[in-house]
């Protein structure tokens with residue numbers, strides 16, 4: 001199939017004004033229509049806002065794709081417990097690089113989404129939990145919250161209405177697992193960030209055991225657009241099951257890595273084309289649609305529409321929707337080893353299959369990297385992956401069990417070769433690099 | 441545990457400052473992460489003294505605070521150099537050049553087994569994914585962001601920091617020091633951003649859509 005040369009599939013909606021040098025300020029944001037959606041939302045009842053988001057079909061952008069309106073609808077509105085909104089801005093999934101850019105470029109869009117969402121679920125307090133390693137995002141979002149408060153958009157009587165809301169920006173301290181929603185809650189309560197048993201789900205017993213909605217940054221950023229333009233408009237993009245548009249953050253061996261916003265249903269081949277293709281005109285070896293936690297695909301799969309349903313049918317997942325592309329210079333054995341080292345490092349230690357399993361998988365994979373793997377150990381790696389998957393306490397374990405079997409499906413011969421030859425001999429590390437290690 | 445020789449003490453009124461953080465939260469224990477960041481902003485690590493101060497202010501045991509502190513990788517168990525240099529070596533960054541940058545930097549700065557340079561200026565470590573994969577290989581200095589890093593660019597940056605020159609990260613403000621940035625994470629320093637923090641990767645799609653892509 002011929003790649004499209006025009007940019008007709010790209011639709012900058014969230015990113016439309018990112019090149020505006022004043023967008024990060026309150027005045028700059030208002031100039032492009034910012035906070036109008038909030039005023040429109042406040043004219044509706046909270047339940048009407050929930051119905052609107054339900055009708056739009058918006059799905060969570062944090063990885064699981066859960067319908068957002070439905071999640072909001074689970075929050076019981078009767079009872080004397082407070083309700084909370086917690087924004088998951090812990091972005092740490094290898095490959096994901098969209099939430100941090102959004103907070104840097106357009107912090108008020110997040111803040112406006114937070115206020116509308118809090119209003120819809122009738123929360124009086126919202127927390128934005130930002131990973132600690134990005135102080136610049138903490139600075140910008142904190143400042144945006146301050147500006148919004150001074151403008152009467154946060155605090156008592158939001159924009160002159162009867163509704164009041166407090167927003168707290170909270171910095172984490174380095175732990176991928178705190179992106180898992182229940183671990184995030186424990187962390188925000190001041191404990192080690194370890195996942196909780198579900199049920200009860202956060203909608204019923206979340207932060208401080210009170211009803212809580214947890215949403216991803218990009219999810220929340222969609223809300224003002226839906227309020228302004230309506231559910232039908234939103235459904236005009238994407239597919240029935242994957243409505244709307246997405247910040248496709250493309251990384252790896254492409255000419256112009258970065259964020260390409262387009263409706264669901266665009267293909268990787270089209271994204272690659274917009275990104276200038278694989279660098280030096282090389283070929284794709286493998287790519288991962290949505291973070292290291294979802295199974296890899298190969299050059300054969302470049303024409304699959306990027307939707308939840310089509311990627312599931314291809315045996316993978318949309319995940320965070322942030323494709324990583326690796327060209328033919330890449331050692332898949334090395335890539336998998338590194339991902340497993342990541343999961344081992346980030347395992348919270350709560351359950352045995354993940355804590356011990358990742359340890360052993362890394363131990364074996366590192367020997368393969370050195371060309372010292374044994375053929376029988378391939379079976380062992382497979383067994384270990386099977387025992388981690390489905391037996392771990394949270395989805396991090398399942399994620400850790402993903403890269404190896406997925407790689408074996410397409411590149412078994414490379415693991416075979418790594419029983420004899422160190423991977424750095426087969427694949428020159430200098431060739432994989434962005435720039436040659438020797439100064440020119 | 442006796443504090444290492446290069447550790448400084450906490451200010452006398454540390455409890456007061458820690459209390460202002462705790463007071464921001466209805467459930468005071470929620471303040472523990474920002475409080476530990478504040479401790480690091482004074483000491484460059486989480487010392488036993490700092491743990492006790494947090495425990496005192498929150499009315500929980502030092503063992504509880506220590507249990508939390510040791511869970512998170514940003515809390516350091518030894519004093520950090522003036523600047524903390526983190527090189528991302530998770531799959532993509534590592535293979536796109538992070539491995540080479542880290543190896544070279546360790547040699548260039550003659551760091552010891554703890555990652556410290558002999559002059560106490562730098563602590564070097566490998567870090568995990570920074571959620572900036574489109575800008576790989578990524579390096580952070582005092583958690584400020586540097587993209588598409590190479591060994592030779594790293595040498596220039598390090599030399600500038602040594603010479604006390606102003607070093608601007610690729611998005612955001614200025615590299616100031618590990619302790620200074622910890623104050624931001626503690627929520628104790630609110631500064632007005634004056635410039636956009638947008639780079640080419642963030643605008644890549646927008647520029648193509650506008651027909652302005654660089655080739």
Ligand SMILES: Cc1cc2nc3c(=O)[nH]c(=O)nc-3n(C[C@H](O)[C@H](O)[C@H](O)COP(=O)(O)O)c2cc1C
Pocket residue numbers: 059060061062063064065066068088089090091092093176177178179180181182214215216217219220394395396
């Ligand atoms: C190990 C792990 C890490 C996660 N990290 C993140 C993250 O950094 N950001 C995020 O929004 N969701 C993350 N998630 C998904 C969250 O648990 C949750 O599904 C999401 O925040 C819900 O928001 P959404 O419905 O808006 O997508 C992670 C899940 C797991 C298992």
Ligand code: SF4
Pocket residue numbers: 177195346347348349350351352354355392393394395396397398
């Ligand atoms: S699967 Fe891993 S991260 Fe999740 S609870 Fe178990 S040990 Fe912790």
